[in-house]
Amino acid sequence: MRTLVLGGDGFCGWPSALHLSAHGHDVTVVDNFVRRRTDEELGVRSLTPIRSLAERVQAWREVTGRDIAVVELDLAHDYDRLVDLLATVRPDAIVHFAEQRAAPYSMKSPAHKRYTIDNNLNGTHNLLAAVVQLGLDTHVVHLGTMGVYGYESVPVDLPEGYLTVSYVDRVGDTHSRDILYPTQPGSVYHLTKSLDQLLFQFYCRNDGVRITDLHQGIVWGTQTEETALDERLINRFDYDGDYGTVLNRFLVQAAIGYPLTVHGTGGQTRAFINIRDTVRCIRLAVESASDVSGRVRVMNQVTETHRVADLADLIATTTGATVHRLPNPRAEADANDLAVRNDRLLGLGLDPTRLATGLLGESVDIAQKYADRVDVARIPCTSFWNEGRRVAYEQHT
Template sequence: MSKSVLVLGGDGYCGWPIALSLSEAGHDVTIIDNLSRRRIDDALGYRPLLPIASPGERCGIWKSVSDRTIGFHHIDIAQDYDRLRAVLADLQPSAIVHLAAQRSAPYSVSSPSARRYTVTNNLGVTHALLVALVDLGLDSHLIHLGSIGVLGYTTAGLELPEGKVAATIHGADGRCAEMNILYPGKPVSIYHMSKAMDQVLFEQYARDEGVRITDLNQGIVWGSSTMTTERHPELRTRLDVDSIYGTVVNRFLVQAATGQNISVYGTGGQTRGFIHLRDVIRCVELVLNSEARGSERFRLINQITETLSIRELAQKVGALTGAPIEYRENPRQEPEENEFHVAHMTLQDLGLRPTLFADQLAQEAETMRRACTASMAV
């Protein structure tokens, strides 16, 4: 069934292909973005691997190849409540996919102003949205792209849960109470902390205001394209390969494709959860079609498909490409080695067929090699 869907942060790496796929599936899609990622690139002197078209150009090209319209509003959601409210009042969306955040962990701890910006912006966006939904009395399904890093990367000695956890709280008076609580994770950066704080907001607004929310604890995304972005060169999504915004798989593949060493921070024993960009899109579609209902106002789902240490990942890329691995001093504050066992079957139960490294890494290495060649010609 066709829906009106608002994509917040739809100019970004995941947001743009999500917007395209939802539009292709027949939904009426509108993007809100303040283009802050493009401005941060300018400030840091970084560029995506290949240039990306402006939002207006991209939407125009999409119209020409698909005959479908994607709307675009340039709004800072954290700062301009009135314009956000006006768009929501006008569209009355059945679903909102919320990706609008400063999403780099290294950036979030890079300076006092980056710390303040990450928290003010990320919580400002989430709270403005929740306030507007309540203000307008809208029953839109809010689908938020959160981070699996909210659970923390310390070795917990157990499979980390999906959803809330049953806990026995021991009171000071000796009595106990059984409660269902958010997992008390240890976010590893200010960025991850902002995602943990989002969950506190979600819990409150779902419980007290009845907002329907699905929060996707997403792993590190890899991959450069999707079926829809491949329909025209100018529909490509941004591909960050720098050390601040480049996610680790994409960065390793580009290092290998450009004759550099694969740079592993520390021992490479950091174990993380991963998901391919195409699966991100599939997950959003699956969640869109399986709304939180009844008493289940706030769903928490772990959106990863496999876990791997950075060392294992580097070895896989090295074996595929022949690039040497170089171990460097770790500039990040994180445990050098950790286990990471995370429950993540909900999306597969809903119908996700995971894209695994074993299936897709070789093809991705080739795509990245071609993108690097094209990038040198730009």
């Protein structure tokens, strides 16, 4: 299959591009490298020493004999070049990772909020409009987030995208239909993923675009079978207060003897997935395009749920680290329950990698190996959901 990977230089995109290439896909990576420039803006760098994209694809060619094409393009602002690229490649599948993906970064300032809205919504809309303009029968696979469901405790396992509601009309007849699960975004970033869903509904209904939206949990780990083949293929690993997701941040904190920072009560329950499963899910989604017609297919791309405080205790027990509780910079419930359906990806053959399977050790080893690259000043959170959260945090620290 000819497969475009938009955002293919990023944390999920790069290992997915390699995995697809390893399984015979003819892969073109598209990226505008904004994520590398954001590192410069924030004064941080990946824990792991990532190479330039040119070096990465050269190494992949040397190690496997397989080619990955590279196109530098801004999905949100280079519409005409996007159309030309799609007309040339005529991809069977397009995997769309190319969005600003950090909730704290999206809440940093009005400029960061506006950038996140502009980048994510324009990027997604440009892609859909270009596919329709060219009349392509391509399958669009988008990375969404579990965060669109919100984190209220609800008495059901979260369904995959749709909720069946029944209602009684004026003559007393009962009807039922599937509606998009009501979204409850907790940040401007999550808001863009919620709005992306409406773009998908519209283009699917109006133009018949075939779309899969993957509601992904928090990704942990860094290496996959393919990135581990050569040090030049290593994946990025973010640990800073904006981009470092909770479990990876704990691993780095433990590796350098910095207390694990739990925000609020730690009673927040979140959904997780290992990066090795992310890349498998992407391939399963891409290769099951024949299942997609009529409506947007939503799949929950998660393998397990954990309470943040339990994760901190697990890492503390495994590594001897201490735990430090801080006021929560986010406006969110102190505690929630979370249970999630993930039948669709399991049905396609996903065999989940769980925390208990020992891969935590691999991540601890990576964190320890590159611990001398950590800048401890970048670990604390510097983005706050509102002024009250900032004041409470600063008074405490």
